[in-house]
Each structure stands twice: as C-alpha cells, then as structure tokens.
Amino acid sequence: MELSEPDASGRRRPVEIKGSEFLLPADVVIIGVGTTANPLVQGSTPGLETTPRNYIVADPETLRTSKRGVFAGGDIVTGGATVILAMGAGRKAAASIHAFLTSGEWEKAGNRE
Numbered sequence: 001m002e003l004s005e006p007d008a009s010g011r012r013r014p015v016e017i018k019g020s021e022f023l024l025p026a027d028v029v030i031i032g033v034g035t036t037a038n039p040l041v042q043g044s045t046p047g048l049e050t051t052p053r054n055y056i057v058a059d060p061e062t063l064r065t066s067k068r069g070v071f072a073g074g075d076i077v078t079g080g081a082t083v084i085l086a087m088g089a090g091r092k093a094a095a096s097i098h099a100f101l102t103s104g105e106w107e108k109a110g111n112r113e
C-alpha cells in the first residue's frame with residue numbers, strides 16, 4: 001500500500017501498489033493483538049472498583065475511580081474503542097486531575113506537596 005496524492009479534503013488515502021503482494025512461508029502464525037483488559041493494576045489495587053469483565057469503573061465526566069486520587073480512561077474503562085475516544089478521555093482526566101490537585105482536596109486527604 002502507499003498513500004495517494006491528497007484528495008479535495010487534503011486527506012491522503014492508502015491505495016494498493018499493484019503486484020506488490022508476496023507469500024511468506026511460515027509453519028505457525030501467531031496474532032499478538034490485545035483486545036481485553038490487562039488485569040495487573042486491577043488485581044494489585046485494593047478498593048479499585050471493576051466490572052465483571054475486569055474493566056475499571058470511572059465516572060464518565062470526571063474519570064474518577066472508586067479510589068481517591070486515581071483516575072482512569074480509554075480502553076481500560078470503555079473496553080476496546082478508538083484512539084479519538086482515548087485521547088478525549090486523556091484530556092478530561094488531565095483537567096480532572098488538575099482540579100483535584102489545585103482545589104485543596106489533595107491536601108485535605110492528608111497528603112503533603
């Protein structure tokens with residue numbers, strides 16, 4: 001595949017390179033694609049609420065989890081989704097973390113600078 005010249009919208013689309021396909025001999029092909037939640041954080045963080053499928057439960061607006069000062073977003077909350085949604089969650093989480101750190105709530109929880 002290669003990228004075409006930009007179309008009217010300016011987007012370069014992938015187009016086939018004729019005759020570029022080839023065969024690669026193999027005995028076994030393993031597809032290494034993760035589409036489920038990595039359970040490490042959930043399993044080692046007491047008090048972190050998760051769904052039955054081991055995704056982290058977070059408020060959709062603040063991205064706060066059941067654990068104070070822990071925020072979550074992206075695929076680990078929604079399940080497999082898109083980069084755009086994960087980026088949006090990152091922005092929301094950043095704003096929420098900023099509010100948490102600057103509102104005094106962090107200090108009230110007994111933490112120091």
Ligand SMILES: Cc1cc2nc3c(=O)[nH]c(=O)nc-3n(C[C@H](O)[C@H](O)[C@H](O)COP(=O)(O)OP(=O)(O)OC[C@H]3O[C@@H](n4cnc5c(N)ncnc54)[C@H](O)[C@@H]3O)c2cc1C
Nearest residue numbers: 033034035038040041073074075076080081082083084086
């Ligand atoms: C095969 C495939 C194709 C896709 N194609 C598209 C596409 O064309 N367009 C699109 O929009 N989306 C696509 N997606 C979905 C997209 O990749 C995800 O929605 C997006 O990457 C989610 O971002 P995230 O930051 O939430 O999670 P991730 O990108 O998965 O990032 C999580 C990170 O945390 C790390 N991590 C996990 N556990 C720990 C731990 N315990 N400690 C430290 N680090 C840890 C992981 O290694 C990883 O780097 C595709 C997904 C797959 C699997």
